[in-house]
Each structure stands twice: as C-alpha cells, then as structure tokens.
Amino acid sequence: MRVLSWILGAMLLLLVAPAYADITSWTLTSPPDLNYTNDTTPSFNFTAVSNNATTFSCTLYINGTGYDSNNSVSNNTATILTANTSLSDGQYKWWINCTDNSTSKSPERTITIDTVYPSVSYVNPPTSGDAYETVTIKIQVSDTNLNYCRLVWSGTTETFDNSNSTHYWETKQLQQGQKYIFYAYCVDKVGQKNTTSSLTVYGKQVGGGGGGGIISVPVRITTNPGAVYLTIYDSAGNVVYKGLFRSGNQISLPYGTYKVVLEAEGYPTTTEYITVKRATSYHFELSQTPMGVPNDWSVVVVVLFLAVIGYFLLKK
Incomplete structure (x- = not known):
C-alpha cells in the first residue's frame, strides 16, 4: 500500500x-x-x-x-x-x-x-498674384493613415490653426505691400509626402494711393522689337515710367489702369491700355512694317519702272 x-x-x-x-x-x-x-x-x-x-x-x-x-x-x-x-x-x-x-x-x-501617398488639394484657394487684407488657406486631404499636414508660409513651416478629419485651414492677416509665397504638404504614417502647388499673394494697400490697391506688383512686359522706348501713364495722366526698355524686364506697378506708349526707331508709335489687377505679364507687338519701308506693291512698281528704263537704255 x-x-x-x-x-x-x-x-x-x-x-x-x-x-x-x-x-x-x-x-x-x-x-x-x-x-x-x-x-x-x-x-x-x-x-x-x-x-x-x-x-x-x-x-x-x-x-x-x-x-x-x-x-x-x-x-x-x-x-x-x-x-x-x-x-x-x-x-x-x-x-x-x-x-x-x-x-x-x-x-x-x-x-x-500602405503604398498610397496622401491626396492633398486646395479648397477655394486665393488667386495667385492677387492682393488681400486677409486670406484663408484651406486644403482638403484624403489618406487612410494620415500623420500630419503643414503650411509653409514665406519659408516658415507652420502647423495649421484648424483641422478636422478631411480639411486643414488657417486665416492670415497680410501686411500692406508685402509679398507672400506659400504651399501646403501632408505626410502619412509611412512618411510618404504630397505637396500642393505654390501660390503668391500680396498685402493690399488700405486707403488707396496712386493707382490704388497694392504696392509693387511685378508686371512683366515683352515687346517686338526687343528694345523700345517706353512711357507709362497712370489714370491721372502722371508719368510712372519713362525710358529705354528691353523685352522681358519687369516693372512694379500699383493696381490701376495705365496708358502704355511704345516707340522704336523706324516703327510707328503704338499706344496700348492695360489694367493691372495682379502680378501678370503683357506682350506688345509694334507694326510689322517699319516706317519708311515701302509695302509689297511699291516694291513691284519700282522694280518694273527700273526694268523699263533699262530696256530703253539698252536699245540705244
């Protein structure tokens, strides 16, 4: 047992x-x-x-x-x-x-x-080149594993002031006459990044002034021929630019309407009117036929006349 x-x-x-x-x-x-x-x-x-x-x-x-x-x-x-x-x-x-x-x-x-990059786009974006007192930058983003979105404002990376599951936005107060370049980007949890396009806005001048609206808006002007004598008048008739101008250069102009007079040796004077609402560019074509150069029919007549004179001289 x-x-x-x-x-x-x-x-x-x-x-x-x-x-x-x-x-x-x-x-x-x-x-x-x-x-x-x-x-x-x-x-x-x-x-x-x-x-x-x-x-x-x-x-x-x-x-x-x-x-x-x-x-x-x-x-x-x-x-x-x-x-x-x-x-x-x-x-x-x-x-x-x-x-x-x-x-x-x-x-x-x-x-x-996760192999899919975030999808990011502007929602009612400000118009690039326009002037504002305040501007709201708002983006829409779609990503299953989103980590964060950032605003790059004039070279400084910032966190958006407001956000929800699909949108990020922020309102900026702009200083008069200042230029601002900005874009946004979003990054997912893998580290995959997508970026919006860059936009440019300007601080609007409050209270008017010559031409009104904005200070130092770049206006690019191209011409044919490549060098002209350029005179620009504002809406009050004041000369705001005068001098030799080469095609492709820029002039800073406030918002407003302007009379543009272009002169070049051997070409008739050309007058154009422009309205500046944003940073933009204009192209001006002077007459294709320089002054003093005969048109095609004149050339034909002269050639025929010389041919007849030559014929009679040879017969003698």
Whole structure:
C-alpha cells in the first residue's frame, strides 16, 4: 500500500506541474509593433531560445497564413523570415511559430502596408498674384493613415490653426505691400509626402494711393522689337515710367489702369491700355512694317519702272 501511495503521489505531481515549454523566450527585433511601411514584402527579424535544441524549424505567419520558413534556425540566434508573397495595402497580424519537440508561438504584432501617398488639394484657394487684407488657406486631404499636414508660409513651416478629419485651414492677416509665397504638404504614417502647388499673394494697400490697391506688383512686359522706348501713364495722366526698355524686364506697378506708349526707331508709335489687377505679364507687338519701308506693291512698281528704263537704255 505504501508503494502504491508513492506512485499515486508522483503521478499527481506530474499532473499539476506546469507544462515545460520548448521555446523559453522570444525577441521580436523588427519590425516594431504597430509598424507602417510601403514595403509589400517586409522582413521579420526574431530570436528564439530553446531549452532542449540547438536547431529547430520556424515559420512566419501573417493573418494565419504561413509564409517564409527556415528548418535550421540556430538556437538564440537572430533570424530573418520574409513575406515571400506580396501583401496588399491593409493591416495584418503576424507571429512566428517554432518547433523542436513541440510547437511554440511568439507574441503577435501588427503591421500596416500602405503604398498610397496622401491626396492633398486646395479648397477655394486665393488667386495667385492677387492682393488681400486677409486670406484663408484651406486644403482638403484624403489618406487612410494620415500623420500630419503643414503650411509653409514665406519659408516658415507652420502647423495649421484648424483641422478636422478631411480639411486643414488657417486665416492670415497680410501686411500692406508685402509679398507672400506659400504651399501646403501632408505626410502619412509611412512618411510618404504630397505637396500642393505654390501660390503668391500680396498685402493690399488700405486707403488707396496712386493707382490704388497694392504696392509693387511685378508686371512683366515683352515687346517686338526687343528694345523700345517706353512711357507709362497712370489714370491721372502722371508719368510712372519713362525710358529705354528691353523685352522681358519687369516693372512694379500699383493696381490701376495705365496708358502704355511704345516707340522704336523706324516703327510707328503704338499706344496700348492695360489694367493691372495682379502680378501678370503683357506682350506688345509694334507694326510689322517699319516706317519708311515701302509695302509689297511699291516694291513691284519700282522694280518694273527700273526694268523699263533699262530696256530703253539698252536699245540705244
């Protein structure tokens, strides 16, 4: 009876003793948990420690499906398994199973595949080149894994004052006569970045002044011929520019209406009228026939006359 009691006691101890795991520890080195990547075949670095084997087999599982395997993983040695079939965009659970005498499962981690860049565009953007006292910059953004959006205002990167799930916006007070160049960009959690186009606005002059509206708006003028004598009058008849002008140069003009007189040697004087509402450009063509040069019929008549004179001279 005593021997039987010892046997029963030993069996009871075996039943209540905790199971002895073959893999005693896991180190999931990379990628970190909750990782975002645009790599559709990511690699997974891990180290498994076994209590009874020097080598064993391991398999990468993603959402329950087996991917890469290694049948000779060394104990307590960093090992890399790769998603050997491309993953589509989305969130996945991954883990490692290793087997020596029995199968052990690593902790689960999450990875998100995202290959799509943020979509960002202006909403009711200010007109580039116009003048304002205040201006609101508002953008619309679409991205599943958006991280942040920023406004770059005259070279300074800023956080938008206002935002919701789809829009970012901010209102700026502009200083009179100042020029501002700006754009916005958005970045997702992978680090993929998309940018709007750059726009330019000017601070509007309050209370008028010659030409009214704005100070130092660049107006680019091109001409044919390439160099002319240019005179510009404002709406009150005052000369605001006078001198030799080369095609492609810029003149700073306030908002307003102007009379433009162009002169070039051998060409008739040309008068044009322009209205400046923003930074812009104008092209002026002087007459294609310079003064003093006969038209086509005159040339024909002269040639015929000379031919007749030559004919009679030869007959003599």
